[in-house]
Amino acid sequence: KKDGDWLGENIISVNGINFQSGTELGPAIASFGQIVYVAYILESLPKQIAFYRSTDGGLTFTESITAYDLGNDLAEGIDVMVLPDGNPVIAFIHYGPGWVDADQVVIRSYDGGETFTDLISIDDTPCECCTPTLIAGASTYGVSYRDNDFDIRTFKVRVSSNNAANFAEAVETDPTNWEIDLCPASSSDGFIIGDTLFSTWMSNPSTLAQVFTSKTHLGEESIIEWSEVDFMDNYGSQNHPKMDGDSDTQVIVWVEYRESKKDIYAVLIENGFQGSSFSVTQGDSIEHKES
Secondary structure (H helix, E strand, O other), X not given: OEOOEOOOOOOOOOOOOOEOXXXXXXXXXXXXOOEEEEEEEEOOOOEEEEEEEEOOOOXXXXXXXXXXXXXXXXXXXXXXXXXXXXXXXXXXXEEEOOOEEEEEEEXXXXXXXXXXXXXXXXXXXXXXXOOOEEEEOOOEEEEEEEEOEOOEOOEEEEEEEOOOOOOOOOEEOOOOOOEOOOOOOOOOEEEXXXXXXXXXXXXXXXXXXXXXXXXXXXXXXXXXXXXXXXXXXXXXXXXXXXXXXXXXXXXXXXXXXXXXXXXXXXXXXEOOEEOOOEEOOOOOOXXXXXX
């Protein structure tokens, strides 16, 4: 989109490229100003973490560039962020050969994507198919991921200053204590304002998947408040929440099966007060929203 107009499709990959795709798996896109990164996992041999880069707001892109050579190792789920200085950060789940030894990792660049660090471990017991989410703040960034502590699968975050990769200890942002012996494959989302993380996620501690939200004080490593986002007995299962806003106003959207169809719902939270949920697709001719 440029000057208020959509310019149409821009195919940036070569024909036949074999990249990992699927709901919440990738590719991933991020931008800051005119710098745009599209990161993905290349499945063909040799396996790679790779990306395309644009410096003109997405009008043109480079050829595919390798950020990390996986060799015989494997990876799943990917997210990318562009820091305010233009340097990219890429998060993904890394495995050894045969899908063993899962590790939540990041790699980052200090020279505009020309080179990347080696793997930086965030957690060696992640929920194995839950794509991590890179969380932005004014001077910090974080990795939000679902942990697996003896089948208790809750979200945690580790945060670093923007100019480094000095991640603090993990802070749990999700107190639902959901115990499940398989991966729910659903990511979190959120943003950082000062020392406070605003986050949203899906959990299913009872009988139905629901969307939750919390405010976490990162300095004190404590949850300030948390709650269901929106739920009534006649609602269906909720999933795939996204969140944006600032310290005064937040908007959360999610997918829900309600009134005999799958749709996209939202709530507006202003100064801590939450309005009623509403469909964001009312008037749309498509009745079933899939993602």
